[in-house]
Amino acid sequence: MQAALARRGLHGSERKMLHSARRKFLALALSLLAAASVLAAPASAATRLVKNTATVSYGASGIGLVNSNEVTLEVGSATIGGVRGGGAATLTLYGDQGTTRPIQYLLLGTTGYLKLDARACKNDPASLQTRIATLTTSDGDSEQVLATETAPDSHIFLLAPVPTRRGPAQGGSGQIETPKGATVTVAIQGCDTPVTVDFGLVDPVGIVFDSVTGSPVNGLDVSLFKASGAACTQQLATVLAPDELDALVPSPNPYRSHDGGRYQFPIVPAGSYCLQVASTATYTFPSARPLASQAPGRVSSAGSLGLPFPVGPEPLFVAIDLPVDPMATKLALFVNKKASRDTVLAGEQLQFTVLVKNVSATQVSHLTLRDAMSTGLSYLGASLRINDAAAADPKTAAGSLSIALPDLAPGKSHTISYRTALSPSAPSSVHNAASATAAEGISNTATVKVEVRRGFETDAKGVLTGTVYLACQAKDPSANPGVPGVRLLLEDGTGAVTDRLGRYSRYGLRSGTHVLKIDPTSLPEYARLVAPDGAGLGFIDLKDGELFKRNFALECTDEAQEQVKARATAPVTDEVFSALSRTFSAAVFMPGIGGASSLSSTGTGSARDLPAPGVRDAFGTAREFSAAGNERSLNPAAEAARAARSIVPAADQATALETALLAIETNEAAFLNLLDDQVLAVSTVSVQVKAPMESKLTVALDGVVLDESRIGQRSLYRDKAVMGIEYVGVK
Structure with a gap:
């Protein structure tokens, strides 16, 4: 047996596990x-x-x-x-x-x-x-x-x-x-x-049988899928069976019913599973008939209707009988289904419309619409409408909707619509299948497929967001004031700074575990983190496409509230001019064009307490160089006039890169969040730039090119053929 297992590619602990199972x-x-x-x-x-x-x-x-x-x-x-x-x-x-x-x-x-x-x-x-x-x-x-x-x-x-x-x-x-x-x-x-x-x-087998006559049905493909929680997935399960040497080897999945409707999945690891029968022109699955009305003597459970069922705690065979409905009983109703869009972004809403028509010659009664939604879709409450009239929310179970409908006269129809939400972790496509049942028969199954996109800013990456706030109102958390200007750092050195409302966000993060740390030096002087956030440290388990929220609470003392109010109003004083003078420049390398085209500066930060590139006299007049290389004098009068119109608090610059890209008119290279003659209120800033897609962009500070490790976010806007890059922590 050991040799047989080795020939099948099973060794050591795998053989022991399989023998034990x-x-x-x-x-x-x-x-x-x-x-x-x-x-x-x-x-x-x-x-x-x-x-x-x-x-x-x-x-x-x-x-x-x-x-x-x-x-x-x-x-x-x-x-x-x-x-x-x-x-x-x-x-x-x-x-x-x-x-x-x-x-x-x-x-x-x-x-x-x-x-x-x-x-x-x-x-x-x-x-x-x-x-x-x-x-x-x-x-x-x-x-x-x-x-x-x-x-x-x-x-x-x-x-x-x-x-x-x-x-x-x-x-x-x-x-x-x-x-x-x-x-x-x-x-x-x-x-x-x-x-x-x-x-x-x-005899560890199940039987596929006619739900009306009870007779076995041959020639139908039965598949065993893994289930996740209360939802079925499209991932085929692993099935094993003993061979002639009593070694465990892979067994067919799907399995075509034969010899009296038999199918078999001899040994299945412990877990949650779903059974599915591929519908044909003659039979459809799952059956719309209640299990209690099925032929007696059958082994039935929730799995008989395609719903998840458990196996375990040890490996075991699957022996569940599966009823299928003959199409001859399904001529009473016709179902058609449409989605409001063929393509949707993860996290957005989607509307479905279903038409149920009586195609028989008699009235149908006890009419029910069953709508099965795939993983990633969830029903939005209070969105159901039947024949353009608002209706009570339907019954929901295991990702399916059950909607009771009025009786239908011959040739008449009902129109049902409702809205759904796509989770950020939705797969690349979602399926929605609807069918109707009545006392006189059931319908076909109408299926809609919708493609899911992640948006232009990220390729199935995660999003981290949250708020740093003062925990003043326990009963109404929304009334708690946010804390501006708090710096949060990730394990790779990138991070974000909270805006005027204490909010922060980071886009395009890879899946996996991240470490998020609050910079304690950026907290208000009298603010302290509340347990269990006392260390200001959090671990983030992020999935592809997931929106993860992580908040931090600070003690609500009178001193802390005063500090937060002062930050929120962001008064500008002469201390602004103690910052180091900076000149930003950029060069864009376009494919197919030799050399580099210079990017004229759309923003400089300047100050007077430290020497800038150039000469400063006894009156504090400094020489500053713009990106274009021209030199100009900064006298106090000119500086004061310029400061009155250009000093912008740092919180106002925290415009999301995606929002800035949506507002642009051209894809020409330029700075997005810096203006000409702008004086910054902080010494550390984030710099946002744009350039044509497929181009090579470099940004320099005082002639020193910024390293790519300072890039905190990249975004692509394909409709305008433009890319955006945000450099973080630029000093």
């Missing part, structure tokens, strides 16, 4: 059969009618029960067990003719090899003994085979091979036959005391 699975399967079995007592005992149905619970919660076939026997006494010995006899079941591979149960459709230790049989020490063994199933089949002693006076008998077949019991056919699993009792004749033992015959 298989042993537990076999033990559970045997226990299932044993619990469903009762053995016949001697004829002299008083008989009674016993009916028993075994139940397997997939998980500790007790939900998702799967029932076995019902076993009915007339018995006098019952002994429950897997492999049982009577009259000092024990039975060992093998899966190979050489009796080297013992197994705990026999799979229906295979051949079993039985070895019996029957010490109750007197033997001749000089010769091999032969006995007649009678094999009887719990559903009525009876066969006889020879049992030959392996050695004189050994008491060990080897029975002739026992073939099995799925089908009705036919005594004397030379093979054990059962419709769907049974308990097999072995009795040896010619011994001093009765010798009886039993073993399990397992």
Whole structure:
């Protein structure tokens, strides 16, 4: 077996895990059969009618029960067990003719090899003994085979091979036959005391059947998908099965029903799953008929209708019967569905409109529309309208809507519309399927597919946002004042500064874990973080396309409130002129054009307390160079006039890069958040620039090119063929 597993690419811990899973699975399967079995007592005992149905619970919660076939026997006494010995006899079941591979149960459709230790049989020490063994199933089949002693006076008998077949019991056919699993009792004749033992015959299959007639349906593809929470995914599950060497190997998924509607998924890891049957021109799935009205004797659960069901806590087979509706019963209604848009951005809203028409010659009643939404879509409350009139919110369960509709006369129709929201983590496309049911029949299934885009600013990246605020109002958090000017840093050195309302955001972040830290030096003097944020540190587990919000609260003291008010009003004083003079320049390299085109400066920050490039005299007059290279004098009078119109608080510059790109008219290279002759109120700024797409852009401060590590965000606006770049923490 080890060699077989190695050939299949399974080694070490994987083999141990699979062997353990298989042993537990076999033990559970045997226990299932044993619990469903009762053995016949001697004829002299008083008989009674016993009916028993075994139940397997997939998980500790007790939900998702799967029932076995019902076993009915007339018995006098019952002994429950897997492999049982009577009259000092024990039975060992093998899966190979050489009796080297013992197994705990026999799979229906295979051949079993039985070895019996029957010490109750007197033997001749000089010769091999032969006995007649009678094999009887719990559903009525009876066969006889020879049992030959392996050695004189050994008491060990080897029975002739026992073939099995799925089908009705036919005594004397030379093979054990059962419709769907049974308990097999072995009795040896010619011994001093009765010798009886039993073993399990397992058929781990489900049946696809007609929901109206109950007849099995062949030729339909059954798929097993993984489920996430209460929603089904489109990811096929891993299915295993034992091969001829008893090694676990991949088993088909999907599986086409055959031989009486059978499908099989022999061994499935613990988890949550969904079953789906591919609809055809003849049959559709899931069935619209209630499980209670289905044909009796079927193994049914939520999984029978395509809803999630659990398997576990150990690997187990899936044996759930699946009803499908014949199209002949679906001519009463026609459903058509449309979406308001073919393409939508993640996080936006989307409207669906469904038309339900009565195409039969009679009125239909008890009409219900079922609308199944894929992962990423959620219904928006109070948005349902039926025939242009507002309606109560529908029932929702496992991502599906159930909408009750008025009766429909022949040829008439209902129009239903509602709105949905797409989560930021929605997949690249979402599907929405609608079908209608009535007492007189059901409809076709109408499906709409909508493509989901992430927007021009990011390629499925995450967004981090939040607020730094004073925790003054516990009852009304929205009334808490935000704290401007607080710097938040990520693990890569990039970050953001809160605006006048204490808000911050970072776009285009990769998925994974990020570390967010508040710079304590940027907090107001009398402000302290509130527990559990006392360290000002947070870990962010970000997914692709996810919008993650992380707030930080500060103690609401009188001193802190005064500091926050002072920051919010952002009064400008002469201290502004103590900042270092800066000149920004940029060069754009266009594809196919030799050399670089200079980008004229649309903004400079200047000051007078430190030397700028040039000469400063005793009166503080400094020389400043613009991006174009021309020199001009900065005298105090001119500076004062310029400052009156150009000093802008830092909070007002915090315009989102995407917003700035939306407002532009051309894609020519330019600064976005800096103006000519602008004086900045802070010494550290974020610089936003734009340039044509596919161009190479460099930005320089006092002639020193800014390193790309200072880039905090890149955005593309394809409609205007422009790109935007934001440099953060520029000093």
